[in-house]
Amino acid sequence: MGLIEVKNITKRFDENIVLDNISLSIDEGDIFGLIGPNGAGKSTLIKIMTGLWDSNGGEVIIDGYSIKEEPLKVKEQIGLVPQEIALFEGISAYDNLEFFGYLYGLKGKLLKKRIDEALELVGLEEKRKEKMEKFSGGMKRRLNIACALLHEPRILIMDEPTVGIDPQSRNHIFEFTKKINKENNTTIIYTSHYMEEVEMLCNSIFIIDQGQEVAYGSKKTIKSMISNNDRILLEVLDYKGEMILAIKSLTGVNECIDENGLIKLLVDKKDFRLEPLLKVIESHGGQIKSINFEEPSLEEVFLALTGRRLRD
Numbered sequence: 081m082g083l084i085e086v087k088n089i090t091k092r093f094d095e096n097i098v099l100d101n102i103s104l105s106i107d108e109g110d111i112f113g114l115i116g117p118n119g120a121g122k123s124t125l126i127k128i129m130t131g132l133w134d135s136n137g138g139e140v141i142i143d144g145y146s147i148k149e150e151p152l153k154v155k156e157q158i159g160l161v162p163q164e165i166a167l168f169e170g171i172s173a174y175d176n177l178e179f180f181g182y183l184y185g186l187k188g189k190l191l192k193k194r195i196d197e198a199l200e201l202v203g204l205e206e207k208r209k210e211k212m213e214k215f216s217g218g219m220k221r222r223l224n225i226a227c228a229l230l231h232e233p234r235i236l237i238m239d240e241p242t243v244g245i246d247p248q249s250r251n252h253i254f255e256f257t258k259k260i261n262k263e264n265n266t267t268i269i270y271t272s273h274y275m276e277e278v279e280m281l282c283n284s285i286f287i288i289d290q291g292q293e294v295a296y297g298s299k300k301t302i303k304s305m306i307s308n309n310d311r312i313l314l315e316v317l318d319y320k321g322e323m324i325l326a327i328k329s330l331t332g333v334n335e336c337i338d339e340n341g342l343i344k345l346l347v348d349k350k351d352f353r354l355e356p357l358l359k360v361i362e363s364h365g366g367q368i369k370s371i372n373f374e375e376p377s378l379e380e381v382f383l384a385l386t387g388r389r390l391r392d
């Protein structure tokens with residue numbers, strides 16, 4: 081059983097079904113990506129998983145506790161960073177953290193220690209005395225995440241943490257997310273409509289669209305859902321013209337396009353072997369300058385499975 085079990089969750093607003101029988105399981109230490117376009121149901125699922133909203137059917141079990149029956153046991157394990165920034169503008173970064181620390185029941189030396197650690201983690205130690213109103217959107221977002229980490233939660237949930245922020249803050253968020261996952265084994269749930277972020281950060285992925293599961297599993301599993309093909313890009317110097325014909329006749333090669341020395345291959349993962357390809361190139365006098373293997377991107381997966389782009 082995973083640390084987090086979501087079982088057959090359904091949510092309706094009047095007649096509108098916004099989550100349709102969603103089930104998933106998240107292991108301790110995972111970085112779990114929940115992705116889908118605007119209005120797909122990501123925030124609604126997060127609100128149900130954290131006990132902020134009730135579902136119309138199904139259940140959420142965290143560490144063996146039902147969120148409906150033992151909400152406090154569940155909530156103390158979670159740090160939630162909501163989509164809307166929740167901070168006090170008129171006071172300093174430190175005072176904001178102190179306020180949230182009190183809410184978690186922290187005080188005295190322990191609170192000070194946790195505030196220092198959280199400020200360092202999100203890269204805002206030098207801004208501790210500055211008032212929030214002077215902060216950029218990205219700095220506010222980082223501080224908001226720091227607030228959610230003060231009680232050292234076992235699970236950190238971030239709902240679209242990089243929307244509308246500067247690249248520097250975005251990189252900070254990636255770096256410290258990876259750090260707390262690695263060093264503290266914190267389980268991360270990360271929602272986004274930026275496929276490339278999730279692709280970079282997450283090991284398990286759930287793609288949701290119009291309240292329904294589109295794909296779910298490890299990155300590898302999801303990518304293999306749409307294609308048995310891999311792409312290979314080769315840069316080859318000094319080869320003779322017949323080489324392309326010889327490559328095309330190799331087992332497992334479905335396509336071979338030559339663009340002035342940049343050779344693009346589409347190969348069947350099951351049947352293709354690298355060795356015969358290298359031999360053919362060598363026997364035609366070609367010299368390989370570079371060779372790259374490419375998998376389909378998550379964006380391509382989404383397009384293949386839904387017929388639409390994630391961001392139109």
Ligand SMILES: Nc1ncnc2c1ncn2[C@@H]1O[C@H](COP(=O)(O)OP(=O)(O)OP(=O)(O)O)[C@@H](O)[C@H]1O
Pocket residue numbers: 093098116117118119120121122123124125273
């Ligand atoms: N309080 C509400 N009342 C009625 N409908 C709602 C409510 N909250 C959300 N919805 C609807 O539920 C659907 C899912 O919304 P949700 O905010 O969960 O999507 P999302 O994937 O988080 O999108 P975004 O990336 O835009 O935040 C949308 O159609 C939305 O209009």
